[in-house]
Amino acid sequence: xxxxxDTSADDLNRALxxxxxxxxxxxxxxxxxxxxxxxxxxxxxxxxxxxxxxxLDAAMAHAVMASGGFEMTPMSxxxxxxxxxxxxxxxxxxxxWVEKSGRSTCFTEGRLLDPQGVVLAKAxxxxxxxxxxxxxxxxxxxx
Numbered sequence: 286x287x288x289x290x291d292t293s294a295d296d297l298n299r300a301l302x303x304x305x306x307x308x309x310x311x312x313x314x315x316x317x318x319x320x321x322x323x324x325x326x327x328x329x330x331x332x333x334x335x336x337x338x339x340x341l342d343a344a345m346a347h348a349v350m351a352s353g354g355f356e357m358t359p360m361s362x363x364x365x366x367x368x369x370x371x372x373x374x375x376x377x378x379x380x381x382w383v384e385k386s387g388r389s390t391c392f393t394e395g396r397l398l399d400p401q402g403v404v405l406a407k408a409x410x411x412x413x414x415x416x417x418x419x420x421x422x423x424x425x426x427x428x
Contacts, residue, residue, distance in 0.1 A: 301339050304376070306347065313383030315347035321374050332372035337397055341366060341408035344381030345393035349412055352383050358420040359391065363411040370405045372397065377405065389414050 302325070307316040317340070325336045342364055349359040381395035390413055397406040 301336065301343065303343075307378070309347060309351040311351055313348050313352035313386065315344050315351050315381045317344050317347060317379045317381075319377050319379060321372055321377055323374050326374060329371075330373055332374070332377075334366070334368065337368065337372055337406050338364065338366050338408075340377065340379040341381065341395045341397055341406065342410065344379035345395045345408065345410045346381070346412065348381040348383050348393055348395075349386070349391050349414070352386065353414070356417050357414040358417045359412045360415055360420070361410055362390075362413050364408065365410070366406055366408045368406045370399075370403060372399070372405045376400050381408075384409075 302320040302322060304318040304320050307318055309315050319340050321332045321336065323330070325332050327333050342361060346359040346361070350357070376399075378398045378400070379395060380398065381393055383391055383393050385392045390411065393410045393412060395408040395410075396404050397408075399405055
């Protein structure tokens with residue numbers, strides 16, 4: 286098995302339903318648009334919380350990468366999600382921003398919105414910055 290980081294990221298984005306990256310701001314902000322499908326739902330057409338967590342985690346990681354370049358890989362150390370309203374099939378917007386950043390650790394926040402701007406969930410994360418080459422070498426060695 287050969288590890289290809291770009292192909293893996295493409296597969297992940299497809300699985301999460303990424304439609305487009307709306308904004309990647311070097312000031313440390315990212316906005317991503319996702320399409321929630323019925324295959325992501327449990328009872329009553331409610332999107333399973335793992336997808337919501339993945340969307341918010343990705344938005345916060347993109348905010349970190351937008352602010353510091355793509356030579357560092359953001360690795361989540363802690364992720365907290367608060368759910369306010371059910372996400373349903375259709376478009377959702379995940380926003381992430383860097384609250385504070387150091388040399389090796391970032392603190393981020395994010396929120397998930399429906400197309401009308403209703404906040405469905407909020408998140409915070411502590412992220413460790415690791416050189417991309419080191420992460421990719423470790424992944425290749427593990428395969």
